[in-house]
Each structure stands twice: as C-alpha cells, then as structure tokens.
Amino acid sequence: MFLSSVFLPAYADSSTAFFYGRPAPINLLSHFKQVIVEPENMDNLVDLRDKGTKVFAYVSVGEVNWSRSWYSEIPRNWFMASNKEWGSSIIDLTQQGWHDYLVDKYLSRLWEKGYRGFFLDGLESYQISVVEPGGRLIQEKALSNLIKRIHQRFPGVDLILNRGFAILPEVGGYAVALAAESLFQGWDPPSQQYTKVLEPDRYWLLERLKQAKDQYGLQVIVIDYVDPKQKQLARTTAKQISDLGFTPWVANPGLDILGIGEVEVFPRRVLALYDGKDYPEGLQQTDVHKLLAMPLEYLGYSLDYMDVNVGLPGNLLTGQYAGIVTWFNNDGLLIPTIYRDWLLRQIDSGVKVAILGNLGFKADNAFLQHLGVKLSQSENLQGPLKIGQSDKIVGYEAQPNPTLQGVTAWQALESGIENHLGLADQSEAPLVAVFSGNWGGVALHPYVIEPGYQGRQRWIINPFEFLSKALDLTGIPVPDVTTENGRRLLLVQVDGDGAGNKAEIPGVPLAVKVIQDHFLQKYNLPSTVSIIEGETASGRSSDKLTPIETIARDIFKLNNVEIASHSYSHPSAWFQKNNIMAAGDDYHLAIDGYEFDLKREIAGSAEYINKTLAPENKHARVFLWTGDGLANKEALVLTRSLGLENMNGGGATIFDDERTMTRVPPLGYAINDQLQVYAPIASDHVYTNGWQGPFYGFNRVIETMRLTDSPLRLKPLHIHYHFYSGTKIASINALKAVYDWSIKQEHRAVWVSEYSQKVNEFQNMTLSRRMDGAWTIRGLNTLRTVRLPVSTGWPDLERSEGVVGVRDARQGRYVHLLPDHGQVLLYTTPDPPSSPYLLHSNGEIEKWQQTAEGINLQIHAHTPLEIVMAPPERKCYVNWSGGRLDGQHQSKGWKFIFPVANPGNATVVCY
Known part of the structure; x- marks a missing residue:
C-alpha cells in the first residue's frame, strides 16, 4: 500500500534510456526524450541530437575505470583506493588537479563535441574508503565545489546526478534529475547474479528518492537490472517504477543493450546470417533471402544480411534486433568455434534465434542443452523413420517425408521445448526435427523445404507460424506497402525493350506506338515508362530525332506517365557473375566501340532522357534494372546520388498449379544503407517463356495477382510488361485482358517511384510503445498504412494522432495514416469507431482536420477521386467548390465520386 500510493505517475515526456554500447542505434534511441551514452563509444552524437533527443555524456566523477584510454594520464597520488568489483580506482576529491583535469580537459572536449548534458556518476565512491564522518564531510565539500564549478564553466549545461544524496542540499539546485540504481531488481557483482532488492534496502532508497523529488523538484530516474531473457519481469519492474512517479530504465548491468523504460522499443530488424562460401554470386541467391525474407516482411520485419565469414557483430543485439535467423546448408562453417561462442552469447543475452537447415557446426551436448535438446543416445539410427508427432506448423504446402539421409539426430531433454515435428526409428528412439523454446526455434534439414522437379520447391513448415513462434514476434502494427487508404495499390510499369519492333x-506500327495508343492513353492509369537509350537513339545521324524518340517524347508528355530509364545498353547483369560473361555482345546491346561503363548506363542514360526526350519541368525519376535485375552497391549508390528511385528483379510467379509461397519474393535487398527494390510481380517476359511463346501467356499474371491477395495480401497489383508486348495480336489481347481485369479491382493507382519510396520507408521505420499503451511509429512519410492484428482491437481515432481511418478486410485490419513530421501516435480500443472516418479511397491524403463544420480535407489521386466515409449509420455529404456533393449510400459507408482527380479543399459533413 505504501509503495503504490506515494507519487503520481511519471511525466509522459520524461522517457529516458541509458546506452553505453557501440554502435549506438540512433533511430531506436530517438524514441526517448533523453539518452545517456558513453561518449567514448558514441560516433554519431549529432544524428541523435538532430532527431530531438537530449543526449547526456556519462562522466565518472569519483572513480576512473582502468580501461579508460586516458587512465595513464592521472597521477597515482590522486587515487586513494581501488574498486575491484568494477575495475576502477577511487579519486581523492580534494585533489585540485583532478578538478582541473576533469573540467578543463575532459569535459571541455565533450562540450566541444556538442554535449550539453552530463550524467555524473561515482558521486558516492569516496564512501568505500572514507568511513570517518569528518573525512566524508571534507570529500562532500570538495565534490559540491566541483559540481558548482562544472555548472559555472558550462553555461546552460544539464546535469543528472547518480545518487549523491549527501550533497543534495548543496547542489540539488544545479541538477535537472537524480538517478539511483536497484529499487526493485539489482545486480550482485561478486556473484555475478541478478537479485531481488530486500525490502529494508528498498524502503531506505525510496525515502531518499521521495525527498529528491519533493524537496528539490528533480526528475527521479531509477535504473533496475533484470536478466534480458526475462522480458516480462523487465516490463513489470518498469511499470512498478513508473507507478511511483519515477522514470524507469530496466536493462543489464553493462547498460549496453536496449532496455525498457517509459517507452519500450519494438525492434523491427532481424539479423539474417548466411554462409557466403556457398553463394559466390551473393546474398541474392541465398535461401535466407529468397525464401525467408518475404514471410518476415509480411510479419512486419526487415532484414540485415551478414555473411558469417566476413564478421559478426561484437555487441549484444538485445533490444536492437527482433531476433537472428540462420539458414546453412551444412555444418562446415569456416569459423565454427567463434560462431558457436558468439551465438551462445546472443542467446544468453535474450536474443531469440530461428535456425533453419543446419546448425553450421557439429554441436555437442554442452551447446545443445541451451536449446533444450541433446545428441541421440543411439549410435546408429534404425530405419525407416516414421512421424512421431506434428502440429499446425508442419505440413504447410508439403508433408514431411521421413528419411535417414541427412537427418540430425537430436533428442529432447525432459522439458523446456515444444516439439512441432517428432520422428522415431524402429527402436522408437524419439528425435526432434522442428521444435521451439524460450530461446527461439529450430527447423532441421530436410524438414524445411521439399525440393522438386527443375528446382521447384514447397514449404514443409509454415514459415509465418514458425517464425512467429521461434522469434516471439508480438502483435505489432505492421507497416504495409501493398495497401493505402484501404485499397490495394496498382502499379503499371513498362520496360523499354522492343520499342522499335514492328507490330x-x-x-505495321512500331510497338512503342501501339502501347501509347492502346494502353497508356486509353487507360489513363499512372504508368512508369522507360526507354533504352541505345535502342531508342539507334541510327541517329544528325540532330533529327529517330521515329522512336519522337513517339517517346509524346509519351513522356502524358500527365499520367512517369519517366524512367532502362539503361544505355541493356546489360544482362550489373556485376560479375559466374554464369554471365562480363564482356561481348551477349552482355549488352551491340553498340560499336562501347564497353560497359556504369556511369554511362545510369547517369548517362538519365541525362540523355532529360535533355532530349523529357518535356520542360519533367525529368526521369526511376531507374529500372535490366537483365537479371540485380544491382550491386556501386550501382545503387549511383542511382541514389542522382535522385532516382530504382526497381526490378524479384517478381512473384505463383500460379494456380504452382501455389507455393516459395515463388513470392521479398520486397528487395539492402547492401549496407542502399536498397534495391524488387518488382512485385514478374513481367510478361517470364509469362511468355522469355518471349518464346505462348504470346498470350501474360494472361496468367491475373492468377499471380489473385494469389498474392488471398488468403494473404503479399503484393500490390502490378502490370509489368515490355514494349514488345505491342507486337503480337495475342500479346496485345492478353495485355488488354490484364488491364481490364486490373481496373475492375478496387485499387489505388501509384507510380513506381511512389511504391519504391514506401519500400524504403518500410525498411527504416521504427516502432515503440508507451506505458499508456500508445504505439509511436516514426520514419513515415509516403508509407501510409499499418495492418493491425485483430486481437489488438481497433484504432482509437479520438486519442490517436495521425490516424484518419480503418478498413476491415479478409486479409487484415488496415489503418490509414497521415504522419505528422514523420510520426504517428496510435492508440487502440476494443470497439470500432463511432465517429466519422475514412473507410477507403483511391487518393493520397494531404490534409485531414476535424472542425466544427465537419472534416476538412485535401485528397488527390491520379484518376478521378473517390472516397468512402464510415460508419454507414451516419448520413454524410461533401461541401465542395461552392456546392454540395451527395454520396451513394452503401452497406459500409457513403461513397463520393469527384469529377476531378484533385478537387482541392472539401469538407465532409456527417450527421
């Protein structure tokens, strides 16, 4: 009763994090109002400060750790004792030289670097060696003078004191906050164990914290220590601290992981490990990318790829990554011992791990006990094997085929794991093949993927269920690039090949003219259209435009057309690969005297388009990769430096007779901070077998678009074709059928550049949850949709900020966003909205403001604007352009169709 009634709840804007590790996760730390860092590990102070976070430098006033780079600069006579538990020497605070060194050298350097706040630690270190009251008073007087000097030397500096209760009467007015450790949960250095704080110690500390808050008006920060594997205990502890009116931070004693405070960051990144020696052509060919990335992205997570042979992160990943996924083809890693120890260190720090295929090294029981299993006691398995047990995770697209070949013989310990697929041999020795525990999960080869004819594959495990179980992927608001304002996105993309072919x-018109007349002008959909300079300008002998150039100019003048480049010479690959020669006519178009040059292909072709073909005030905005569609870092950096979005490669090819998620690729791949965006759906080239026929084959893209929408919406609608589809009667008719089917689907049409921007934001947006239950979503601008798990309820439109509506569909609950300065605050509630809200629209929202007259809005689309308002129980109309626009009443709302794409200001009135 005493603990729960002392104070009011902590301030909502007081969120504080401590992070002493390297590197600092800037985007995640920016969710906190203030962050205390170890300056010697901080390389990007300006980046964090520019995001609006107050950054404090850790400074030990009372002792110096032996590992400090400047430890040798301190004269030995300044020390009066050692603190062996923390590996440091205790300072005699009466030494004036120490005051001068700390203020004039160390703190001055930090001030010059841009720090405007210091976290002063070690304020009670002197008490270890000075016991006599008189001696302590002398140390306290010297300490108070030092703090006053710091405050005077650095005008406007913010100081946080770590304890220092004895000197509060002297310096309490110079600080903005006071911190203390271990109110409920602590750490015992001698035993290296987490401990629960004894009640007498807790009450003693509580009284002093209350005094600091009440008498000196200080923000009180409490740092408790909890085993990172006990996340629920960490959350409970943070809540206990917050309920007392203090600002909590719960982490490990090294403070080098992202813990839990008033804000809990939900990391959206997954570290994906692969063995590079098995994939000489790069990560694009790895199973972890081709097969596993898409399910993780659907669940709301983005991947950082790493070749284990290149190096492993030296820091703990707790709180920065949602987990680690590995997919190795064998147990022959080049660095098995180093990798084994690293993996154990991450598991022991609470990072979830999903292991698919092989472990990567030969495991012993000492390692396996961390997974809740052991090596089989049978020296030789007695075949044949049979299925012992299985659950919903197994048998997703194919049933497991028990086999002795390649089986890893592990058995479960008595408890601690959940067995999703168990096997048994004739001796009835129980084996585990797919299982999970509180550390993560394992799906062993050959029970992950079923290989088939000509490289075909099917999932044995359900990757969505397995990853959710293994990595404990909680029900977060999922950023979604398939949908906006409740409607599935629609992209139209024309790659430049075959523009000069005769139909x-x-x-016998040119193919480019057929596409212009019969599709780009007729359907008036936003379309991203590209040309190949080497083909378009081929044969020019003077300043006179070629016939293709003349038509391309007319196409690029169309308001619904976005300009793109499809390169200069159409390279068949963008970096050296084993199966593609890097020179010769087979590598690119035959252009006299030309050898492949990256800048000529990208920058040169874009410059040619902008100077020769693009109308005034319009320029190329997209680069569409050619050939295999896979770019390297150098190519991606160049496109980004030119302000070009990029796309191609990937492309879903799922069909009714090959209904497998292995044929649905991810959104793209990142190389460091450069992102290649994949085409959502494969092009006509694939559906016509490399333009060998049947030429009506593009009809089948309708199957792909339907199967990537149900039962899960995995991709937007995408009409992706080449100019040569305008050469055959069969291909023209197929293309018309695809257009006609697509426009009948409820959609929001966008350009490729708009889609590419959404994918980039998907990779980098961050997510946290406040203690009052609100989700903070940061890093948004063009990405305007999150998908809510039904179990989390409905968006609370009254309390949320930047949320304008919601639509419940069979694929999920889609929430419509209008970010304010890149941020959204999302509250949820068990009940659906009762006040007017946007149900769905084909437009992009620029303004949405609730006023006394109604909802004042600005929305524009590429085609005549449509909006549907809910709930249907309300009657609604629109005040627009000096008149009234009445809507059509539907079962779920009121539909308004404007005669223009951009109606400007309008007000929706519902009564």
Whole structure:
C-alpha cells in the first residue's frame, strides 16, 4: 500500500534510456526524450541530437575505470583506493588537479563535441574508503565545489546526478534529475547474479528518492537490472517504477543493450546470417533471402544480411534486433568455434534465434542443452523413420517425408521445448526435427523445404507460424506497402525493350506506338515508362530525332506517365557473375566501340532522357534494372546520388498449379544503407517463356495477382510488361485482358517511384510503445498504412494522432495514416469507431482536420477521386467548390465520386 500510493505517475515526456554500447542505434534511441551514452563509444552524437533527443555524456566523477584510454594520464597520488568489483580506482576529491583535469580537459572536449548534458556518476565512491564522518564531510565539500564549478564553466549545461544524496542540499539546485540504481531488481557483482532488492534496502532508497523529488523538484530516474531473457519481469519492474512517479530504465548491468523504460522499443530488424562460401554470386541467391525474407516482411520485419565469414557483430543485439535467423546448408562453417561462442552469447543475452537447415557446426551436448535438446543416445539410427508427432506448423504446402539421409539426430531433454515435428526409428528412439523454446526455434534439414522437379520447391513448415513462434514476434502494427487508404495499390510499369519492333497488325506500327495508343492513353492509369537509350537513339545521324524518340517524347508528355530509364545498353547483369560473361555482345546491346561503363548506363542514360526526350519541368525519376535485375552497391549508390528511385528483379510467379509461397519474393535487398527494390510481380517476359511463346501467356499474371491477395495480401497489383508486348495480336489481347481485369479491382493507382519510396520507408521505420499503451511509429512519410492484428482491437481515432481511418478486410485490419513530421501516435480500443472516418479511397491524403463544420480535407489521386466515409449509420455529404456533393449510400459507408482527380479543399459533413 505504501509503495503504490506515494507519487503520481511519471511525466509522459520524461522517457529516458541509458546506452553505453557501440554502435549506438540512433533511430531506436530517438524514441526517448533523453539518452545517456558513453561518449567514448558514441560516433554519431549529432544524428541523435538532430532527431530531438537530449543526449547526456556519462562522466565518472569519483572513480576512473582502468580501461579508460586516458587512465595513464592521472597521477597515482590522486587515487586513494581501488574498486575491484568494477575495475576502477577511487579519486581523492580534494585533489585540485583532478578538478582541473576533469573540467578543463575532459569535459571541455565533450562540450566541444556538442554535449550539453552530463550524467555524473561515482558521486558516492569516496564512501568505500572514507568511513570517518569528518573525512566524508571534507570529500562532500570538495565534490559540491566541483559540481558548482562544472555548472559555472558550462553555461546552460544539464546535469543528472547518480545518487549523491549527501550533497543534495548543496547542489540539488544545479541538477535537472537524480538517478539511483536497484529499487526493485539489482545486480550482485561478486556473484555475478541478478537479485531481488530486500525490502529494508528498498524502503531506505525510496525515502531518499521521495525527498529528491519533493524537496528539490528533480526528475527521479531509477535504473533496475533484470536478466534480458526475462522480458516480462523487465516490463513489470518498469511499470512498478513508473507507478511511483519515477522514470524507469530496466536493462543489464553493462547498460549496453536496449532496455525498457517509459517507452519500450519494438525492434523491427532481424539479423539474417548466411554462409557466403556457398553463394559466390551473393546474398541474392541465398535461401535466407529468397525464401525467408518475404514471410518476415509480411510479419512486419526487415532484414540485415551478414555473411558469417566476413564478421559478426561484437555487441549484444538485445533490444536492437527482433531476433537472428540462420539458414546453412551444412555444418562446415569456416569459423565454427567463434560462431558457436558468439551465438551462445546472443542467446544468453535474450536474443531469440530461428535456425533453419543446419546448425553450421557439429554441436555437442554442452551447446545443445541451451536449446533444450541433446545428441541421440543411439549410435546408429534404425530405419525407416516414421512421424512421431506434428502440429499446425508442419505440413504447410508439403508433408514431411521421413528419411535417414541427412537427418540430425537430436533428442529432447525432459522439458523446456515444444516439439512441432517428432520422428522415431524402429527402436522408437524419439528425435526432434522442428521444435521451439524460450530461446527461439529450430527447423532441421530436410524438414524445411521439399525440393522438386527443375528446382521447384514447397514449404514443409509454415514459415509465418514458425517464425512467429521461434522469434516471439508480438502483435505489432505492421507497416504495409501493398495497401493505402484501404485499397490495394496498382502499379503499371513498362520496360523499354522492343520499342522499335514492328507490330504484326495492320499498318505495321512500331510497338512503342501501339502501347501509347492502346494502353497508356486509353487507360489513363499512372504508368512508369522507360526507354533504352541505345535502342531508342539507334541510327541517329544528325540532330533529327529517330521515329522512336519522337513517339517517346509524346509519351513522356502524358500527365499520367512517369519517366524512367532502362539503361544505355541493356546489360544482362550489373556485376560479375559466374554464369554471365562480363564482356561481348551477349552482355549488352551491340553498340560499336562501347564497353560497359556504369556511369554511362545510369547517369548517362538519365541525362540523355532529360535533355532530349523529357518535356520542360519533367525529368526521369526511376531507374529500372535490366537483365537479371540485380544491382550491386556501386550501382545503387549511383542511382541514389542522382535522385532516382530504382526497381526490378524479384517478381512473384505463383500460379494456380504452382501455389507455393516459395515463388513470392521479398520486397528487395539492402547492401549496407542502399536498397534495391524488387518488382512485385514478374513481367510478361517470364509469362511468355522469355518471349518464346505462348504470346498470350501474360494472361496468367491475373492468377499471380489473385494469389498474392488471398488468403494473404503479399503484393500490390502490378502490370509489368515490355514494349514488345505491342507486337503480337495475342500479346496485345492478353495485355488488354490484364488491364481490364486490373481496373475492375478496387485499387489505388501509384507510380513506381511512389511504391519504391514506401519500400524504403518500410525498411527504416521504427516502432515503440508507451506505458499508456500508445504505439509511436516514426520514419513515415509516403508509407501510409499499418495492418493491425485483430486481437489488438481497433484504432482509437479520438486519442490517436495521425490516424484518419480503418478498413476491415479478409486479409487484415488496415489503418490509414497521415504522419505528422514523420510520426504517428496510435492508440487502440476494443470497439470500432463511432465517429466519422475514412473507410477507403483511391487518393493520397494531404490534409485531414476535424472542425466544427465537419472534416476538412485535401485528397488527390491520379484518376478521378473517390472516397468512402464510415460508419454507414451516419448520413454524410461533401461541401465542395461552392456546392454540395451527395454520396451513394452503401452497406459500409457513403461513397463520393469527384469529377476531378484533385478537387482541392472539401469538407465532409456527417450527421
């Protein structure tokens, strides 16, 4: 009763984090109002400060750790004792030389670097060696003078004191906050164990914290220590601290992981490990990328890829990554011992791990006990094997085929794991093949993927269920790039190949003219259209435009067309690969005297388009990769430096007769901070077998678009074709059928550049949850949709900020966002909204403001604007352009169709 009634709840804007590790996760730390860092490990202070976070430098006033780079600069006579538990020497605070060194050298350097706040630690270190009251008073007087000098030397500095209760009467007015450790949960250095704080110690500390808050008006920060594997205990502890009116931070004693405070960051990144020696052509060919990335992205997570042979992160990943996934083909890693120890260190720090295929090294029981299993006691398995047990995770697209070949013989310990697929041999020795525990999960080869004819594959495990179980992927608001304002996105993309081919129709027009007349102008959908400079300008002998150039100019003048480049010479690959020669006519178009040059392909082709073909005030905005569609870092950096979005490669090819998620690729791949965006759906080239026929084959893209929408919406609608589809009667008719089917689907049409921007934001947006239950979503601008798990409820439109509506569909609950300065605050509630809200629209919202007259809005689309308002129980109309626009009443709302794409200001009135 005493503990729960002392104070009011902590301030909502007081969130504080401590992070002493390297590197500092800037985007995640920016969710906190203030962060205390170890300056010697901080390389990007300006980046964090520019995001609006107050940054404090850790400074030990009363002792110096032996590992400090400047420890040798301190004269030995300044020390009066050692603190062996923490590996440091205790300072005699009466030494004036120490005051001068600390203020004039160390703190001055930090001030010059941009720090405007210091966290002063070691304020009670002197008490270890000075016991006599008179001696302590002398030390306290010297300490108070030092703090006053710091405050005077650095005008406007903010100081946080770590304890120092004895000197509060002297210096309490110079500080903005006071911190203390171990109110409920602590750490015992001698035993290296986490401990629960004894009640007498807790009450003693509580009284002093209350005094610091009440008498000196200080923010009180409490740092408790909890085993990172006990996340729920950490959350409970943070809540206990907050309920007392203090600012909590719960982490490990090294403070080098991202813990839990008033804000809990939900990391969206997953570290994906692969063995590079098995994939000489790069990560694009790895199973962890081709097969596992898409399910993780659907669940809301983005991947950082790492070749284990290149190096492993030296820091703990707790709180920065949602987990680690590995997919190795064998147990022959080049660095098995180093990798084994690193993996154990991460598991012991609470990082979840999902292991698919092989472990990567030969495990012994000392390692396996961490997974809750052991080596089989049978020296030789007695075949044949049979299925002992299985659950919903197993048998997703194919059933497991028990086999002795390649089986890893592990048995479960008595408890601690959940067995999803168990096997048994004739001796009835129980083996585990797919299982999970509180550390993560394992799906062993050959029970992950079923290989088939000509490289075909099917999932044995359900990757969505397995990853959710293994990594404990909680029900977060999932950023979604398939949908906006409740409607599935629609992209139209024309790659430049075959523009000069002659069509086999009356008049024998050029293919580029057929596409212009029959599709780009007729359907008036936003379309991203590209040309290949080497083909378009081929044969020019003077300043006179070629026939293709003349038509391309007319196409690029169309308001619904976005300009793109498809390179200069159409390279078949963008970096050296074993199966593609890097020179010769087979590598690119035959252009006299030309050898592949990256800048000429990208920058040169874009410059040619902008100077020769693009109309005034319009320029190329996208680069569409050619050939295999896979770019390297150098190519990606160049496109980004030119302000070009990029796309191609990837492309889903799922069909009714090959209904497997292995044929649905991820959004793209990142190389460091450069992102290649994949085409959502494969092009006509794939559906016509490399343009060998049948030429009506592009009809089947309708199957792909349907199967990537149900039962899960995995990709937007995407009409992706080449100019040569305008050459055959069969291909023209197929393309018309695809257009006609697509426009009948409820959609929001966008350009490729708009989609590419959304994918980039998907990779980098961050997510946290406040203690009052609100989700903070940061890093958004063009990405305007999150998908809520139904179990989390509905968006609370009254309390949320930047949320304008919601639509419940069979694929999920889609929430419509309008970010304010890149941020959204999302509250949820068990009940659906009762006040007017946007149900769905084909437009992009620029403004949404609730006023006394109604909802004042600005929305524009590429085609005539449509909006549907809910709930249907309300009657609604729109005041627009000096008149009234009445809507059509539907079962779920009121539909308004504007005669223009951009109506400007309008007000929705519901009564």
